[in-house]
Amino acid sequence: MSLFIGVPGFYYLYMRHYSEKPWNVKNEGDYFPPVTILVPVYNEEKIIQFKLENLARIDYPKDRLQIILVDDCSNDRSMRRIQEFKQSRPHVALETLNNSSRMGKTAGLNEALSLAKGEIVVISDADCFWPPDSLQKALGFLSDPSVGAVAGLEALLNPRDSWVTESEILYNDAVHTIRTGESKIHSTILFQGGLGAYKRSLLKSFDLEADDSGTALNVVQKGVRTLLVSEAVYFTTSPNQWKEKIAIKSRRASQLVRLWFRCLKLSVKGELRIPWKIFVPEAFLYLVNPLIFPLIVVFSVIIVFENPVWLLGFATLLVVGFSFRKSRTLILEVVQDHLVLLGAIFSSVLKKRISLWTTVRTSRASLSRRMLEEHGLV
Ligand code: GDP
Ligand code: MN
Numbered sequence: 001m002s003l004f005i006g007v008p009g010f011y012y013l014y015m016r017h018y019s020e021k022p023w024n025v026k027n028e029g030d031y032f033p034p035v036t037i038l039v040p041v042y043n044e045e046k047i048i049q050f051k052l053e054n055l056a057r058i059d060y061p062k063d064r065l066q067i068i069l070v071d072d073c074s075n076d077r078s079m080r081r082i083q084e085f086k087q088s089r090p091h092v093a094l095e096t097l098n099n100s101s102r103m104g105k106t107a108g109l110n111e112a113l114s115l116a117k118g119e120i121v122v123i124s125d126a127d128c129f130w131p132p133d134s135l136q137k138a139l140g141f142l143s144d145p146s147v148g149a150v151a152g153l154e155a156l157l158n159p160r161d162s163w164v165t166e167s168e169i170l171y172n173d174a175v176h177t178i179r180t181g182e183s184k185i186h187s188t189i190l191f192q193g194g195l196g197a198y199k200r201s202l203l204k205s206f207d208l209e210a211d212d213s214g215t216a217l218n219v220v221q222k223g224v225r226t227l228l229v230s231e232a233v234y235f236t237t238s239p240n241q242w243k244e245k246i247a248i249k250s251r252r253a254s255q256l257v258r259l260w261f262r263c264l265k266l267s268v269k270g271e272l273r274i275p276w277k278i279f280v281p282e283a284f285l286y287l288v289n290p291l292i293f294p295l296i297v298v299f300s301v302i303i304v305f306e307n308p309v310w311l312l313g314f315a316t317l318l319v320v321g322f323s324f325r326k327s328r329t330l331i332l333e334v335v336q337d338h339l340v341l342l343g344a345i346f347s348s349v350l351k352k353r354i355s356l357w358t359t360v361r362t363s364r365a366s367l368s369r370r371m372l373e374e375h376g377l378v
Contacts, residue, residue, distance in 0.1 A: 031139060032064055032136075034064045036068065037124055042072050044127070045081055050377075054130060068115055079098070125193040130152070134231075141229055150227045151216070151232075153233050154192060155233050156238050157235050161240035164241060165238045191226070217259060249337070256286055257345050
């Protein structure tokens with residue numbers, strides 16, 4: 001029990017301490033390298049118009065910005081929407097790559113790499129929206145030769161939708177602090193698809209096994225750093241239904257479990273270039289804690305059966321925990337995350353891999369023009 005709460009708790013506080021330290025990297029304000037933005041698109045007719053308008057607002061020298069939409073044979077009206085946009089706004093330079101079959105986001109993006117002319121390649125999911133200056137803010141950090149990749153920070157457009165999105169906020173805040181601390185020490189490899197910028201020279205291909213985070217690990221292994229840049233915010237919506245949130249979390253968990261297994265193998269060989277003080281607690285969080293969790297549950301049940309007096313104690317604890325909104329949300333989030341990770345550990349042992357998925361509908365449906373306008377995104 002003390003390990004289960006102690007390790008994450010201590011790591012969180014330790015990283016919070018580091019997250020407040022100043023950056024130890026060079027950050028040039030007037031750094032404008034040629035950039036290629038890759039946008040993976042699969043059946044996004046509901047939101048693609050918003051994404052295109054958002055891309056058109058990026059504040060960056062036009063002659064150094066290439067944008068490629070990578071479509072994997074969408075079978076809805078995504079392509080038609082893209083063509084209409086190109087006709088109505090011909091001055092916005094947009095290229096499209098139509099892959100010949102549905103190969104999955106990462107494999108699809110790899111097809112586009114040979115078309116990328118930029119020194120920097122940036123991934124931007126269709127359901128993520130950048131404030132106009134986020135790209136510049138992120139790229140500033142890449143002016144330092146010791147930095148190989150940077151990620152932007154996710155913010156939610158629908159934080160108050162339901163308890164599902166509220167608990168996501170708690171989770172995001174904790175992970176944000178940890179990733180910032182790791183970045184200040186050396187690197188964080190917890191990357192997501194909303195804004196990830198990589199130096200082209202360090203990138204052979206995007207990682208098929210663990211997507212954005214796997215690609216970040218490959219970059220770190222080249223001997224450079226990968227950072228989360230909190231100033232480079234991007235906005236997205238989170239699904240407001242529990243079932244969809246679990247589907248996304250499961251997919252992400254199975255990637256991350258595989259990622260930390262890979263780090264474990266590298267560290268056994270003495271090749272891992274992430275510092276121990278980051279790797280050990282992270283591996284514990286993703287690979288050990290989820291296994292401790294069912295043990296705690298089983299022991300609690302045994303204790304209660306052996307000595308019913310304990311039942312009173314547990315019941316009081318639960319009632320108190322659940323009577324405050326915040327602690328209730330936190331308990332549910334922790335239980336949910338550990339169950340999902342436990343499932344991911346088992347499925348990764350069975351070598352199951354998810355590279356194709358159906359688009360999450362409620363997160364697309366809860367997006368509106370008004371919401372985006374409020375944040376100056378369209
Ligand atoms: P999540 O954010 O991890 O839940 O994943 P999303 O469903 O939001 O997908 C992330 C991005 O990948 C979106 O821009 C999708 O349109 C895109 N995407 C998903 N599947 C495919 C695919 O098979 N091919 C391509 N090219 N893009 C895809
Ligand atoms: Mn998404």
